Amino acid sequence: MKKYSIFHVALVLTLFIPLLSKAQTGIFTDGPGYRRWSIGVNGGVLAPVAATGGSNDFTKWKASAGYGAYIKWQLLHALGIRADYTGGKLAGNNDRKLGDGSVPNRGLNSFETKLKYAASLSAVVNVATINWLYRHNYVQIYLSAGGGLTGYSPRITDKSGTTTDYKAGGKNIQEFFIPVGAGLKFKISPVINLDLGYTMYYVDGDNLDGYNYGPNKDKYSYGYAGLEFSLGSSNKSQLAWQNPAKVMYDDMVEQKAKVMQELETVNANNTRLSADVDKLLKDADGDGVSDYFDKCPNTAPGMKVDGSGCDLPRDTTPRQLITKVTNITEADRRLVREAIQNLEFEFGKASIKPTSFPSLDRVAKLLVTKGFSLKLGGHTDNIGSAEKNMILSKDRAESVKQYLVTQGANPSRIEAVGYGANQPIASNKTAAGRQKNRRVEFTLY
Structure with a gap:
């Protein structure tokens, strides 16, 4: 085979490689749901002439029987890869006179070429379909193109009637060719298709008819009718008969219906959630x-309730009448001094230590039974910032007040004041002095 023929084969294969790669990366992801493979057989007429390019080196061509077979893999809805085999014979002569009525001077009378094989790989494109508004088609128009190799052996007859082999011993000649074709396909059943086609073969040489005449290379054509058989499970449809536009449209309709259904579900959920929120917020009795x-649910207006909406328990304990005593005895003062001496707080906090509770209980009882008033003055040492010391002294005085109130003392008769480190009673330079300055003074009146 010639070097440039090898180049042509490589070029054709290069064109197919990207298509195969894209198929593997998911151009059509629903392929497993269809039948892709098919085989076909056909028979028809071979002629040493093409619809575009004219005839070969003899003035008159003859129609001869031809046959073929192929196997096809459907890559996409509209694109398939087909491997073809064609055989038969080609024949022609110079019996047709020229335009001026003269007999052509070609040196030969006729030829007959045995086409041993023509093997090619082609891309087949479905360019048009009938009833394209439907998901499944039944008639297709397709085009094909590719490249291949053909082997043949011509026999020529001269004007004396002597027939000889073009190559001694009928030696086979091999050439690269480009097949270009078109066809019409009908779906007969889910498995069988009727295939009518016409293919032109452009040969990379000028010895197909055993005669080299003029600058043009040889060509021939094959018109055929055949049957195509789809392979695979009968439960699956043929991919080639699926209408991609209709499939896409149906998928969009299905997706739209699904989205609308999801929106309805979301709206229903929102409505239910709104009702639940209203139910949670509704408070009929206020x-x-x-x-x-x-x-x-029927609590009277203005009543204080607990977390379940029921009235809080009321204090039914009889109130003890307090007779105000104006005189403060020495025993009363001693009781208050003991409370001051026993009063201790958590370090750096306003929390009273439990050891201080008994003496504070006695002060609270004193306030309840005798109706005395009490001023609490909180003091600290000078360790830390003045602002923090002021807050701590106030909090400690308030902490004592709150405890006395919990023991029954009247909060309106207790005043809590914080002085911070502003009124020391000892030096803050010594630990003992600072201890004395950290205090809460009780003033009974």
């Missing part, structure tokens, strides 16, 4: 507890 959690 007690601050929603009806959903309210175990006492």
Whole structure:
């Protein structure tokens, strides 16, 4: 085979490699759901002439029987890869006179070429379909093009009637060719298709008819009718008959319906959630507890309720009448001094230590029974910032007040004041002095 023929084969294969690569990376992801493979057989007429390019080196061509077979892999809805085999014979003569009525002077009378094989690999494109508004088609128009190799052996007859082999011993000649074709396909059943086609073969040489005449290379054509058989499970459709536009449209309709259904579900959920929120927020008796959690839904207006919406327990203990005593005895003062001496707080905090509770309880009882008033003055040492010391002294005085109130003392008769480190009673330079300055003074009146 010639070097440039090898180049042509490589070029054609290069064109197919990107298509195969894209197929593997998911151009058509639903391929497993269809039948892709098919085989075909056909028979028809071979002629040493092409619809575009004219005839070969003899003035008259003859139609001869031809046959073929192929195997095809459908890559996409509209694109397939087909391997073809064609055989038969080609024949022609110079019986046709020229345009001026003269007999052509070609030196030969006729030829007959045995086309031993023509093997090619082609891309087949479905360019048009009938009833394209439907998901499944039944008629297709397709085009094909590719490249291949053909082997043949011509026999020529001269004007004396002597027939000889073009190559001694009928030696086979091999050439590269380019097949270009078109066809019409009909779907007969889910498995069988009727295939009508016409293919032109442009040979890279000028010895197909055993005669080299003029600058043009040889060509021939094959018109055929055949049957194509789809391979695979009968439960699957043939990919080539699926209408991609209709499939896409149906998928869009299906997706739209799915989205609308999801929106309806979301709206229904939103409506239900809104109703639940309204249910949680509704408070018919205005007690601050929603009806959903309210175990006492008919609470009277203005009543204080607990977390379940029920009235808080009322204090039914009889109030003790207090007779105000104006005189403060020495025993009263001693009791207050003991409370001051026993009062201790957590380090750096306003929390009273439990050891201080008994003496504070006695002060609270004194305030309740005798109706005395009490001023609490909180003091600290000078360790730390003045602002923090002022806050701590105030908090400690308030802490004592709160404890006395919990023991029954009247909060309106207790005043809590913080002085920080502003009123020391000892030097802050010594630990003992600072200890004395950290105090809460009780002033009974």
